[in-house]
Amino acid sequence: MSNHEDTTVSPMLTTSEVAHMLNVHINTVRRWSNQMVLKSYRIGARGDRRFRKEDVEQFLEREGKTKSLKET
Structure with a gap:
């Protein structure tokens, strides 16, 4: 059995x-x-980029807040 x-x-x-x-x-x-x-994460021998959906969503949240602050 494993934990x-x-x-x-x-x-x-x-x-x-x-x-x-x-x-x-x-x-x-x-x-x-x-x-x-x-x-991003690099995978495979060619070093292809891959992104987690959660990271992209966090990026959108950060950038959305930054843009709203710049507009005021």
């Missing part, structure tokens, strides 16, 4: 999927990833 916690891994999003979600160009998502503004 492993129930850890569910959520599906990872591609750079293209995140760009579509955020309505920005794919290169913008890559730049934000390089600048560590948007958290």
Whole structure:
């Protein structure tokens, strides 16, 4: 018997999927990833980027608050 916690891994999003979600160009998502503004994970031998949906949602919350502060 093992004492492993129930850890569910959520599906990872591609750079293209995140760009579509955020309505920005794919290169913008890559730049934000390089600048560590948007958290990403590198997978595979090629180092493809993958994003957790939770991280993208947190990014949206942060950016939404920042934009609303700048508008006032």
